[in-house]
Amino acid sequence: MTGETQIYVSSPTTRPVRGLGFPYQDVRAWLAVGCNASREWAYVGFTEAPNLTDTEAKSGGYSTFAARIKWGDKLEIVNMTQRWGERFLHFRDDDRAISRMLSSPDVLLELEWYGAGAAYFRFDLAGAESVIRNARLRCSAASMQYTYDIKTIQHLLLQAGFDPGPADGLWGAATLGALARFQASRGLPPSGKIDMETLHRLGYSGPGSQPLANVTVRRVSAATSLGGQDRMANILFNIRRMKQEIGRAPDQRPVPVEILLHDQVMSCWRTASASISAKGMPVEMVVSFAPDGAIEGEPRIVDGARLKTDREFLLAAYTAARAVHGCSPFTLPSDSYTDWQQMALTFLR
Numbered sequence: 001m002t003g004e005t006q007i008y009v010s011s012p013t014t015r016p017v018r019g020l021g022f023p024y025q026d027v028r029a030w031l032a033v034g035c036n037a038s039r040e041w042a043y044v045g046f047t048e049a050p051n052l053t054d055t056e057a058k059s060g061g062y063s064t065f066a067a068r069i070k071w072g073d074k075l076e077i078v079n080m081t082q083r084w085g086e087r088f089l090h091f092r093d094d095d096r097a098i099s100r101m102l103s104s105p106d107v108l109l110e111l112e113w114y115g116a117g118a119a120y121f122r123f124d125l126a127g128a129e130s131v132i133r134n135a136r137l138r139c140s141a142a143s144m145q146y147t148y149d150i151k152t153i154q155h156l157l158l159q160a161g162f163d164p165g166p167a168d169g170l171w172g173a174a175t176l177g178a179l180a181r182f183q184a185s186r187g188l189p190p191s192g193k194i195d196m197e198t199l200h201r202l203g204y205s206g207p208g209s210q211p212l213a214n215v216t217v218r219r220v221s222a223a224t225s226l227g228g229q230d231r232m233a234n235i236l237f238n239i240r241r242m243k244q245e246i247g248r249a250p251d252q253r254p255v256p257v258e259i260l261l262h263d264q265v266m267s268c269w270r271t272a273s274a275s276i277s278a279k280g281m282p283v284e285m286v287v288s289f290a291p292d293g294a295i296e297g298e299p300r301i302v303d304g305a306r307l308k309t310d311r312e313f314l315l316a317a318y319t320a321a322r323a324v325h326g327c328s329p330f331t332l333p334s335d336s337y338t339d340w341q342q343m344a345l346t347f348l349r
Contacts, residue, residue: 008034009135010045011107011128017120020113024048031107031123033098033132035139042097044089044109044121050082051114057084064092067111071104102129137176149204150175153194156202157182185259203266215265217258220286220342257332257340264330265323269347272323276316283313283320283347291337293329302344320347 010032020027028047033040055063062083069078079092089111091097101107106125113119151169157178158164162185165174180192186201285299299321306313324345332340 006034006036007135007138008032009131011123011125013047014121014123017108017122020116020119024051024113024116029109029121029123031101031109031125033101033135035135039094040098040136040139041094042091042101044080046087046089049085049087050089050111052082053112053114055082065112067109069110070108071100072106074100074104098132101125102132104128137173153179153202153204156204160202185256186263201263203270215262215269215348216346217262217265218344218346219258219339220344257336258343260332261330261340261343261345264327265345268323268327269320272319272326273347276319281316281348283317284344285317285320285324285347286342286344287324288342289330289332289337289340291334293332295325295328299324299345316347320345323347 010030013028013030015028019025026047027050030045031042032045033042035041052063052065055065057063062081064079064081066077067080067089069076078097081090081092082088104125107123109121109123111119111121149169150171151167154164154167154169154175157175158167160182162178162182163174164178165172176192179194179198180190182202183192183198184190186198188198188201284302286302287299288296290296301307301317301321303313307317
């Protein structure tokens with residue numbers, strides 16, 4: 001026993017459209033999908049081993065053959081295999097077969113049965129799409145929980161502003177949805193699946209790692225007290241920007257500058273923050289940028305008076321400023337420089 005999780009889903013069992021003679025008069029069949037943490041496969045199961053003609057024996061104890069199959073109203077020839085004496089017929093192209101199952105209301109399979117000629121089995125696929133997708137989610141969860149520290153990923157998603165539900169260490173629909181939304185916000189394909197680029201953007205550094213640091217990024221106008229005219233100007237600016245986004249496909253929308261800056265600062269802050277205590281947190285600063293993304297002058301600590309009275313805060317503020325300088329210059333869109341000329345960063349530990 002390996003302890004590997006395998007999930008199987010199947011259609012209702014069915015009898016042949018025309019009954020078969022002895023000894024196969026009671027045979028029944030079902031169409032199924034199986035998956036584990038690394039792959040998925042499609043097959044047809046029978047209550048008794050099919051006795052087929054027009055097969056080609058292969059070394060290794062199995063035979064291959066071609067069968068006619070009708071996915072809904074689409075007829076095609078599929079290549080299949082059967083291990084000698086076994087009750088299962090496997091599709092050679094699993095991905096194509098599963099794709100067909102997801103989009104077909106029913107399936108009619110024709111097999112050349114020894115002593116009976118053409119035998120037909122019809123499988124009802126009503127509801128197959130949701131059942132197969134749920135199986136994929138469960139297999140994905142098995143893979144994720146074996147490979148990654150899910151609770152850490154859930155904490156990182158929550159820190160990034162995407163609620164994965166309870167941080168219970170289980171890879172469920174809420175966590176998958178939060179991950180897909182995070183990917184879309186970073187300009188990545190919103191697959192809901194873990195890949196190395198997603199891990200990098202999240203700041204995940206391996207199983208057992210802890211989400212020790214975070215940075216929130218805001219425009220200065222949204223982070224500081226504004227006068228009435230400035231506040232109204234900021235609201236009007238945001239309305240204009242929202243109008244520009246209407247009608248654009250999600251993959252054509254530019255990544256918000258707050259996210260671009262956050263991801264770059266985090267790469268430096270995560271390393272720098274490991275050497276300090278959380279007692280001095282949070283630290284909020286206002287940073288001015290040159291058009292080329294370089295830091296202009298020194299970041300302004302919002303709670304400057306505290307620097308003289310709180311040694312822990314002083315050390316945290318110094319470390320945060322060092323992290324910002326360490327990442328400079330930043331790669332930010334030059335055509336929207338006025339949007340990020342000044343930004344407010346809040347450092348957490």
